[in-house]
């Protein structure tokens with residue numbers, strides 16, 4: 001497995017991480033098989049969130065029940081806090097961050113988290129409080145590194161003014177059919193739909209500040225619209241993916257993963273599959289590199305899908 005630098009942490013991490021949002025959709029035995037498949041493939045990075053599951057904490061609990069101390073020591077465990085499940089309430093208060101981290105530690109059967117992320121922006125966030133919570137978690141050895149998810153440039157910059165630990169990562173939605181963070185820079189100073197700057201240039205900000213972008217939902221279009229490997233719905237994109245897969249003697253899954261890995265920002269792809277064979281197909285993406293022409297062909301076809309999923313202009 002290819003390793004990439006993980007922000008300013010000094011850690012080298014696998015270019016693909018195993019996302020655990022859907023771990024409650026399979027049996028415990030199948031979940032265990034996925035974990036071991038990942039570890040055997042050199043993927044020791046697992047992504048969680050306190051809210052994953054039908055009830056908050058369900059996915060972390062399933063995962064935790066499968067861990068032994070020696071297994072845990074082989075892993076980099078990341079989770080997220082800051083959402084009250086099914087209420088629309090976001091919460092970056094010191095009290096919530098500390099309680100959520102403690103709950104995650106208990107459910108994951110571990111006494112430290114490698115990485116804790118703020119899950120989705122809280123409009124009422126007070127960075128001083130977040131800094132206090134992070135200090136306490138860091139000093140006590142309960143959290144090694146911190147990051148954010150779904151934040152724009154100015155939200156990160158505001159946090160950075162107060163935090164005493166660097167932001168290591170920003171987890172954002174990125175896929176061929178959701179290339180928003182890339183497409184904005186391609187349409188600067190034009191009248192095209194991607195031209196408005198909706199994220200403050202988050203891609204380049206992260207590169208400038210050595211913040212690793214983690215790409216979530218690497219195969220979805222829209223907001224959990226489904227996977228874009230739907231040949232009837234997206235014939236042009238799938239024809240191109242399949243043709244490129246044939247050239248590289250690989251699968252459509254590997255090509256779609258390789259498209260994200262080809263970007264020089266060195267993003268980490270967060271997988272979502274619960275199928276070991278599909279997970280291994282993703283891992284093959286680190287064995288080849290898409291040409292510039294291949295990358296751009298997929299970019300334009302994916303951007304078309306993304307644009308079509310936007311609401312009509314008033």
Ligand SMILES: NC(=O)c1ccc[n+]([C@@H]2O[C@H](COP(=O)([O-])OP(=O)(O)OC[C@H]3O[C@@H](n4cnc5c(N)ncnc54)[C@H](OP(=O)(O)O)[C@@H]3O)[C@@H](O)[C@H]2O)c1
Nearest residue numbers: 019020021047149216217218219220270271272273274275
């Ligand atoms: N920070 C955030 O706000 C945020 C939001 C969402 C997700 N995430 C993280 O990102 C991870 C990945 O997200 P995701 O699960 O949405 O990723 P995804 O890989 O885009 O989607 C995974 C889903 O697609 C299915 N799938 C994949 N390839 C398929 C194919 N060729 N045909 C049919 N179905 C296919 C998988 O089914 P199988 O299991 O059958 O393969 C699974 O149900 C999550 O686990 C979580 O850790 C973070």
